Every structure is written in C-alpha cells, then in structure tokens.
Amino acid sequence: MIPFEYLMPATLEEAISRLDPEDPNIRPVGGGTAVMLMMKAGVLRPTRLVSLQRIEDRHRQIEVDEQGALHIGGLATLSSLEHSPVIKKGWPVLTRTFRSLSNVRVRNVATLGGNLAHADPHMDMPPVLTALGARVVATGPSGNREIPVEDLCVGYYETVLARNELISKIIVPPMNDAQAVYFKVTTRAAHDWPALGLAVSLTRSGEAIQSASIVIGAATDRPTRLQQAETMLAGQIPTDQRLEQAGLAASAALDIVGDQHGSADYKKHLLGVYLGRAVRAAMNTTNEAGHEAH
Numbered sequence: 001m002i003p004f005e006y007l008m009p010a011t012l013e014e015a016i017s018r019l020d021p022e023d024p025n026i027r028p029v030g031g032g033t034a035v036m037l038m039m040k041a042g043v044l045r046p047t048r049l050v051s052l053q054r055i056e057d058r059h060r061q062i063e064v065d066e067q068g069a070l071h072i073g074g075l076a077t078l079s080s081l082e083h084s085p086v087i088k089k090g091w092p093v094l095t096r097t098f099r100s101l102s103n104v105r106v107r108n109v110a111t112l113g114g115n116l117a118h119a120d121p122h123m124d125m126p127p128v129l130t131a132l133g134a135r136v137v138a139t140g141p142s143g144n145r146e147i148p149v150e151d152l153c154v155g156y157y158e159t160v161l162a163r164n165e166l167i168s169k170i171i172v173p174p175m176n177d178a179q180a181v182y183f184k185v186t187t188r189a190a191h192d193w194p195a196l197g198l199a200v201s202l203t204r205s206g207e208a209i210q211s212a213s214i215v216i217g218a219a220t221d222r223p224t225r226l227q228q229a230e231t232m233l234a235g236q237i238p239t240d241q242r243l244e245q246a247g248l249a250a251s252a253a254l255d256i257v258g259d260q261h262g263s264a265d266y267k268k269h270l271l272g273v274y275l276g277r278a279v280r281a282a283m284n285t286t287n288e289a290g291h292e293a294h
C-alpha cells in the first residue's frame with residue numbers, strides 16, 4: 001500500500017481546510033466502511049484521509065426544529081438513527097429502512113453523511129430520503145448550501161458536492177399526513193444489497209391517491225423519481241390496472257441497468273410487480289415503525 005497521511009481534525013472547519021477541491025486523492029472519512037473497501041479494491045489510493053471522527057458532537061445530533069422538521073448531523077451513525085425514538089415516532093419509514101441496511105457492525109460506524117456522499121446507486125437511504133423531500137446541508141470554505149437529496153447524485157459514485165464540501169446535516173420535512181414505505185427487494189438475505197429499491201411517499205384523499213412521490217434505487221445510475229408514474233396515479237384510485245400501467249410507463253421511461261443482483265430485464269419485471277405492491281402498502285401503512293418485510 002502506498003503510504004498516506006491520516007488526519008483527525010477537531011472541528012468541521014479544520015477538516016474542510018485540509019481537503020482540496022482539486023485533488024481526488026484527498027478524501028474525508030466518516031465511518032470508513034466504503035472508503036476501506038475502495039482502498040482494498042485498489043480503486044482509491046489516497047494521499048491524505050481526513051477523519052471526521054473527532055469533530056464536534058453537534059454534527060452527530062438528532063433534533064426536531066420548531067416547524068417539525070428533522071435535523072440529523074452528517075456524522076450521526078446509522079445505528080444511532082435506527083434506535084432514535086424521535087425518528088421512530090415521526091419518520092417510521094426511516095427506522096424500518098435503517099433496520100434493513102447491511103448489518104449491525106456496519107451500521108454502528110457508518111454515517112448518514114457518508115452513505116449519501118458515496119453515491120453508490122444501490123444505497124437504500126437516497127431513494128427514501130428523496131421520496132420524503134429531504135435535503136442535505138453541504139458545508140464548504142465559504143459556508144453552507146442546501147441541496148435536495150434528489151439532486152445530490154449525478155451518476156455512479158458522483159455527486160454535486162465539491163471535493164472540499166462536507167455533508168454536515170440532513171433535513172427531513174415533517175411527514176404530516178404523508179404515508180411512506182420503502183421496499184427493498186433482495187435476492188438473497190433480507191439485509192443484503194437491493195436488486196431493486198422502491199420508496200413511495202403519498203397522501204390519500206379517501207380511497208384515491210392525492211399526490212405521490214415514487215423513487216427507484218439500485219436499477220439506474222442514480223436514484224430516480226418515477227415522475228410519469230406519479231402523474232398517472234395522482235388523483236386516482238390505485239386499481240390493479242392503473243398500477244400496472246404506471247409500472248409499464250415507469251420502466252419504459254428508465255434506462256434500467258443490470259448488475260450482479262439481477263439483469264436489466266429482471267429488474268424491469270421487479271419494477272412492474274413491486275410498484276403496485278409498494279403503492280398499496282403506502283396506502284395502507286399505519287405509519288408505525290414495527291413492520292415491513294419483502
């Protein structure tokens with residue numbers, strides 16, 4: 001292994017100052033679960049790693065603001081989020097999703113900021129957070145800017161973040177009367193990487209869908225909103241026929257890519273089947289943290 005510098009700054013500001021907007025071999029490290037795998041595989045040969053482990057505790061906090069929005073520090077671990085009573089009460093779909101993500105050893109160290117910045121299209125959190133209308137706060141040398149999670153990833157392992165910007169916070173709007181589910185479709189163990197991820201957040205008007213946000217993961221080069229399906233379902237009662245049509249329209253509009261979890265055709269088939277299931281589950285969800293297995 002080529003030797004590299006390993007820094008452990010005490011503040012977010014100092015960490016940012018040790019990153020370099022021009023140098024892809026200088027990287028921040030949250031939990032390090034993805035960074036270490038990239039180094040082992042030889043796709044990352046850093047000259048400097050900037051650990052975020054010792055930066056101020058406020059960047060790990062979970063709070064609700066006066067408007068009812070959830071604020072999660074970028075350095076909060078996935079397990080601290082999984083066990084948060086505040087999240088379980090107000091955003092149960094997040095609690096259910098955290099439980100299904102990788103394994104407890106990874107969740108104990110992996111951070112939400114690292115999960116979003118990694119931009120692997122198979123990640124489970126970006127589709128769910130996109131469906132909920134969440135945004136990240138990116139902090140750089142000249143201050144903060146907010147980016148909708150929907151706009152964060154621009155391709156495989158690529159985000160709109162500058163190399164010296166850090167995700168310092170994730171803000172999730174209150175659910176109010178929205179009902180949301182995340183379907184993680186795996187081909188082996190339930191906590192494995194998904195062959196397809198499907199997040200649905202909707203509001204109901206009686207038996208009809210008032211409006212819906214539907215996001216696919218693990219099948220395209222980035223998490224993608226299924227806008228055609230959303231439009232076809234808005235204001236409609238989700239009959240079998242409508243759901244089937246929405247599934248067909250969604251898969252026709254997407255450039256679905258196969259991988260080791262399933263071919264493109266298989267993923268298209270899964271989308272057709274699971275779009276209807278996910279929408280129905282969202283219509284019927286009780287918004288409690290305690291169920292969901294697919």
Ligand SMILES: Cc1cc2nc3c(=O)[nH]c(=O)nc-3n(C[C@H](O)[C@H](O)[C@H](O)COP(=O)(O)OP(=O)(O)OC[C@H]3O[C@@H](n4cnc5c(N)ncnc54)[C@H](O)[C@@H]3O)c2cc1C
Pocket residue numbers: 027028029030031032033034035036037052074075100101102103106109110111112113114115116117118122123124125161165166167168191192193194
């Ligand atoms: C065995 C295993 C199974 C897994 N299964 C799943 C799964 O089923 N579903 C799933 O979604 N994920 C899964 N993962 C991925 C895991 O969720 C990610 O590795 C983890 O969330 C990344 O977080 P981290 O803090 O460890 O990131 P790191 O490894 O520290 O960093 C990842 C990337 O983000 C950058 N970065 C880190 N923190 C920040 C920040 N605050 N701001 C800006 N950039 C930052 C780093 O420079 C690096 O490029 C799995 C991982 C493993 C090892």
